[in-house]
Amino acid sequence: MRPIPHGGNPAEARRRYGLGDRPLIDFSTCLNPFGPSAAVLDAAQAGLERVGEFPEPGCPRLTERIAEFHGVPIDHVVVGAGTSELISLIAQSLREVLALHAYENGDPAMAVSHMVEPTYGEYRRASALNELRVEAWGNHILTWSQDVFPNPAAGVFWTGHPDNPTGRAWERATLLPLIDASLGLLTVVDESYLPFLADEPERTLVQAVTSRENLLVLRSLSPIAAIPGLRIGYAVASPDMVVRLKQYQDPWTITQVAESAALAAVDDLDARQRVVDLLSKETPRLTDRLWNIAGLRPAWPDRERPVNAPSIANFLLVSLSETAWTAPQVHEALAHQGFLVRECSDFRGLEVGALLTGPDKLIATQGHLRIAVRTAPENDRLIAAFADVLSSEPPR
Secondary structure: OOOOOOOOOHHHHHHHHOOOOOOOEEOOOOOOOOOOOHHHHHHHHHHHHHOOOOOOOOOHHHHHHHHHHHOOOHHHEEEEOHHHHHHHHHHHHHHHHHHHHHHHOOOHHHOEEEEEEOOOHHHHHHHHHOOOEEEEEEOOOOOOOOOOOOOOOOEEEEEEOOOOOOOEOOOHHHHHHHHHOOOOEEEEEEOOOHHHOOOHHHHOOOHHHHHOOOEEEEEEOHHHHOOHHHOOEEEEOOHHHHHHHHHHOOOOOOOHHHHHHHHHHHHOHHHHHHHHHHHHHHHHHHHHHHOOOOOEEEOOHHHOOOOOOOOEOOEEEEEEOOOOOOHHHHHHHHHHOOEEOEEOOOOOOOOOOOEEEEOOEEEEOOOEEEEEOOOHHHHHHHHHHHHHHHOOOOOO
């Protein structure tokens, strides 16, 4: 199976479009636009002094600090080299368990990996590599209700909270009853982008794990602390599930530098609040400005301009319609103006020509782009570039 494309690769964009060393403002990755804090950088530097030692397996210091931060027992936490490693470990750990369960019940179809697409591609990839049959539904991204939930008999259900690339977050009061009604199903809730939401405390499911065997919550420090190069994520799950994940995990996957920086990032609440304050202003402002550009529309309920934006992540999914430009063409044109956005045709359901489904609606599109929300000056420059590109004729 081919690797899943991701954002955050300006070097590849420069090669593809012949940009040389041209600077690019990266809107393709959904990271804290302020970058790593001074405290995190200082801690990473201090970690370099210990690179002559083997990392302690299991990262006990970081595991303990994460457990304290969330108020959960330490045996509910496992640290990994980013959520991507943990997603792979989850699929590996379920492979034999679900196959055996399906065999014992005489129903091979029970060993299923469920997801609503478009979504983060690593869920499908990890499932396929571990021979879990994928069952996916289309995501009605023009509505904010999420009424699709799989058969509760067995398997795993993956969902972002908020989801990538749609940016939609669940209501806790909606999701928990569905989980509780599906005891034979492991629900994996990926909260990698939830710390960017001002109402995170009311939405997180981390504490709910301690009373549920069938819930696992993923978290990543890469987006909120802007340290994707250090690869730090963690899972909060039942003690039995944590043990199973550790059985499949290689030793020493977390470096001394990464652990040191992560310890500082967990405690750096001021840096978190700074970006949350920024996004509470910039996300609705950027959304509103995008509605003024002909041919470009945020993927929004009923395609009507919102008065108050619902709680979404630090990125926006936009569709191209009623324009001759396709998403790949806009992606290239913006790159030549110094901006890198995430072109989404490799997401299932967001291909050029795909139909967006909504209440009594089918809307043809020219593709989709995902745009990170950055600082006000950077956002204004991107809006101007979008307006310039879409007011001209596309290349032939």
